[in-house]
Amino acid sequence: MAIASASSFCLKMLVGTMIALMLVAHPFSEAAVTSCQWVQSSVSPCLPFLTAPPKGQPTPQCCTGVRNLNSASSTTADKKMACGCLKAAAHSVKNLNTQSVKVLPQKCNVRLSYVISPTMDCNS
Numbered sequence: 236m237a238i239a240s241a242s243s244f245c246l247k248m249l250v251g252t253m254i255a256l257m258l259v260a261h262p263f264s265e266a267a268v269t270s271c272q273w274v275q276s277s278v279s280p281c282l283p284f285l286t287a288p289p290k291g292q293p294t295p296q297c298c299t300g301v302r303n304l305n306s307a308s309s310t311t312a313d314k315k316m317a318c319g320c321l322k323a324a325a326h327s328v329k330n331l332n333t334q335s336v337k338v339l340p341q342k343c344n345v346r347l348s349y350v351i352s353p354t355m356d357c358n359s
Contacts, residue, residue, distance in 0.1 A: 268304070268313040271320035277304040278321070281339065286328070289335040298343035305345055318357035325353040 268274060280296035293301075308314045325331065336351055 267309065268307050268317045271316075271323075274304060274317050274320040275324070277301075277307075284342075285335050285339065286330040286332060287335060288332060289338045293339060293342050297339075298345075301339065301343045301345055315357050318355070322353065322355070322357055 277300040278297070280294055280300055284291075284293040284297055304317060308317050331353070333353070336353070340346070340351065
């Protein structure tokens with residue numbers, strides 16, 4: 236049971252990392268990233284998409300979470316926090332499909348000026 240919870244948490248963090256990276260590109264609102272838990276819960280619906288081959292579409296709940304996280308990251312501090320939360324989790328997710336991670340923003344109609352990667356520098 237503890238292993239399943241840890242895996243789920245890690246997947247959420249990984250997805251969060253990818254989404255947090257999106258935040259660096261497009262701040263749209265005055266909302267703020269308040270905690271790693273909030274970041275994780277925003278992108279947790281994306282886990283099935285991110286651990287499978289990049290075919291089909293992410294769920295509407297996933298894309299809503301991606302857009303919400305993107306919108307909430309209006310400051311540099313918000314973006315760095317979200318990126319750090321997500322990146323930390325990404326390193327412990329075993330079945331992450333990096334191609335699915337790369338196409339998630341496009342599939343959710345979120346435009347980024349960079350490619351999402353588990354090795355991105357959250358300070359730049």
